[in-house]
Amino acid sequence: MNLILLYESDFISEDKVRLNDYRAQHIQKVHRANIGDQLKIGRMNQLMGSGVVLQSDDKGVVLRTTFDQQPPAPLPLTLILALPRPRMLARSLQHISTLGVKRLILLHSQRVEKSYWMSPEVSPEKIRDNLILGLEQAKDTVLPEVLLETQFKPFVEDRLPEMVTGTRGLVAHPGSPDACPRGLTEETTLAIGPEGGFIPYEVEKLTEAGLQPVHLGERILRVETAVTALLSRLF
Missing domain, CATH: 2.40.240.20 (Hypothetical PUA domain-like; domain 1)
Known part of the structure; x- marks a missing residue:
């Protein structure tokens, strides 16, 4: 601490x-x-x-x-994260808070088991506890805002396009032709899928909403590793 x-x-x-x-x-x-x-x-x-x-x-x-x-400056980022497995969610939340993300959306997708949403780790109290651990580690005081989106299509079609407007929209997806950019300073909206990645339909819908698919290389990373690697590279 x-x-x-x-x-x-x-x-x-x-x-x-x-x-x-x-x-x-x-x-x-x-x-x-x-x-x-x-x-x-x-x-x-x-x-x-x-x-x-x-x-x-x-x-x-x-x-x-x-x-x-003053607390450290936040990252200019809205992070959309497919809900990880419960045991991985706690670590991911701590990393996200430590790195300075102040707006996080946990999203359902095809490869996210519905039972994950019923885990105690998704309770407001547990989410807050893990975010606070990240703040204590990073010497920060500003608690991230967390939104839960349990339906993929309504979120991506109805709310995401407006959210992306005026930002650099990216979706991390292995096999994409474009590499993840580096050293951004502009407001950014980034989507990261589950360990198996977003399915093609989901990538298509995210792209239609304004997110550009990008990759980090040939290796497939665990969610908490991908979060850290992507944020470090982008900012």
């Missing part, structure tokens, strides 16, 4: 917080912070700064807070 994220409920006064959950344990057992030590802190969806340890005992940790720094 490189950043201690704070919530409004943590504040016991204007500039003091009391922590008595996993964050307090991390401060005590991992940071091994003593009275007077400074820690990197951030206020959820607001500024970052520093927290001075005023108290640390079996009742928890009290910090005096100062906020004077």
Whole structure:
């Protein structure tokens, strides 16, 4: 945990917080912070700064807070991700949050099993928990927005074209003739399929909506690897 994220409920006064959950344990057992030590802190969806340890005992940790720094700049990206397998979703969400994605759409596709949508990993609480782990890792405070789209065709035909307007639209698809571009600075909409890739019909519909198929080479990557590789190459 490189950043201690704070919530409004943590504040016991204007500039003091009391922590008595996993964050307090991390401060005590991992940071091994003593009275007077400074820690990197951030206020959820607001500024970052520093927290001075005023108290640390079996009742928890009290910090005096100062906020004077902006969080890292977000990626200029809307990411559309075919819902991964539940055990892979958690890691993917953490990577996505760490890398600075602020708008994520989890999408159903032909190769996504319907049972995935009923997994506890897709609950708002679990999604939020994994996104927060990514923020803590990256020293960021801005929680990504996540939308769930359980029907492929209505989303791609009715909502995606407007979403793509004014952005660089891309869909990662093995075997595409064009290589993935590098070093983009413009607003981008990127779709990444399941491990088996989007089926041809889905690629066709995504293309009609304004996304250009691109590839990363001959290798077929796991979803969490593809996400990291694509975002690193694009931005």
